[in-house]
Amino acid sequence: KNEVEQSPQNLTAQEGEFITINCSYSVGISALHWLQQHPGGGIVSLFMLSSGKKKHGRLIATINIQEKHSSLHITASHPRDSAVYICAVRVSPGAGGSEKLVFGKGTKLTVNP
């Protein structure tokens, strides 16, 4: 079982719809990142959060540490939101280890006009 699971793998929406992308993880973490990978390949960091909720424009990220779950919401979706959204968790170090980032496989979002 992967340490980070994202759902759905693929998501198609109509412009204006409310989008939710989910991320579940099975390990202890100290923070969670959401990233956006553009169709051209470039990766941009959207959020880093360790509790509660963060909002930036039409994007909202939430995290529930007890349930080991995070969601990324997009309100009033637009075709320019079409991208791959990647969840990454900062895994707490084990004995003798060090912190590391573990990445999910990504959710491909397509927003049609």
Add this chain to the structure above:
Amino acid sequence: NAGVTQTPKFRILKIGQSMTLQCTQDMNHNYMYWYRQDPGMGLKLIYYSVGAGITDKGEVPNGYNVSRSTTEDFPLRLELAAPSQTSVYFCASSYFRLNQPQHFGDGTRLSIL
């Protein structure tokens, strides 16, 4: 405002050839990272550096080498290219290690034939 710059953007190599993927950042970040992204998989850390002169292995270092002679530059070297190294390579940087968002380059798409 260049951020993280990777060159080349695309490259095709023959098995056994060697090459260096270049990465430079102009944000005076201490930490730099090399990741590979295989189709349908999450990003995997190859090597990282905590500052000039200091490098360390990530999850998948075999077949690669790195150096960090300056704060700005973090080249990744493939000595004997193998088909398994066909991937998209991303360089990233951050001021602190994992408790800050990472800034990514646009990626290098490498094919080994």
